Amino acid sequence: MEQDSQFQFIKSRHLPEVTALQAEMDGFTYDKHAHEEYAFGVTLSGRQDFFSNGQFHKSPPGNIIHLKPEEVHDGHSGVEEPLSYVMLYVHPRQIEPLFADAAGVQRIDDVRMSETLVQDPVLRQHIMELVRLITDNVGSRIEQEHALLRIASRVVQRVGHYEPDELTRRADALLQRAKDFIHHHVDADLSLEDISDAANLSKYHFLRLFRRQFGITPHQYVINCRINAARTALETGEPLNDVVYRYGFSDLSHFNRRFKRIYGMTPKQYQSNIRR
Known part of the structure; x- marks a missing residue:
């Protein structure tokens, strides 16, 4: 039932354009929509099914979901058991300077990993750490900044060089x-x-x-x-x-x-x- 679903959004005290989401979904289905932010999520239990970037995706526990700004998607639980996941929403103004710093360039926009679903234990650990710092309201500004920089650096490592035609x-x-x-x-x-x-x-x-x-x-x-x-x-x-x-x-x-x-x-x- 839809009423069994729970969503909690927590804004970072130290990173003004970063929001964490803790979600428990049972019977709820997202409409097609898009966010202004980059989204980095981790499926914790159940299975996360969604359509994005022209494809249907199934995310089991441990998978990372990566959505670039304005990427249209929907979502629902793909199995009978409830779906549990966390998500970080990071505005481009907050993370793109970190992408540039990690890449060693003056400016870098629209960093996109080729995969919507990612298996990367290192990136998953970085995402979970920043979620923990925000949701538990612990740590200093520099700890949260460093956690976000580690996410940006790992994304840039995975992307490599991208040049559209x-x-x-x-x-x-x-x-x-x-x-x-x-x-x-x-x-x-x-x-x-x-x-x-x-x-x-x-x-x-x-x-x-x-x-x-x-x-x-x-x-x-x-x-x-x-x-x-x-x-x-x-x-x-x-x-x-x-x-x-x-x-x-x-x-x-x-x-x-x-x-x-x-x-x-x-x-x-x-x-x-x-x-x-």
Whole structure:
């Protein structure tokens, strides 16, 4: 049953853009969604089944799940027993400078391991250590910074050198324009034409390209961005009713339904949970 599922989000006291999630899922299913952050998770018990990056994945205990920012995914328990897992959500602003430092370069963006599911005991240990420091609220700032640096360094070791081809570069650049436009106007009443114009693409070509690249429509992406922006506003203590209408939801019931399918709890529950 869905009510047997439990989700606890804990923001790091020392790393302002890192959040840990402890999840117990029994009967709950995530809707398709994407996060602004890099996500690093470890399946603890049960089996984590999800669709991402054009493939269906099954993660047994011990597996690492890696999702890059904006990667569309869903998720549910794949077996009869409950699913237990932890996840770290790390904003690009927090970890990409560490990627660059580990790679010995001035700047590095969009670091992506080729595998969505990873078997790496060293990386798993680093992830679990940072989760422990955050959830138990122990350790100093430097300990948490060092734990995150070890995660970034191990990811860079696994990635090696990545250079996309020219067609991929062009498509990524055009779609990035569209995504930037959406983020800058997340509280506006956007149309498909507004967004495709920002990418300098015809409306229907843009729609096909976007859906093929990300696995959701631009409209679904806009809703996802609004929920992510609303989540950030809730974390700062903004009144719930203000958040509902600021980000274009018709009413609180609509916002509750959308939010819960991504975060496993209502916005009010999340705001209470994250600010403890």
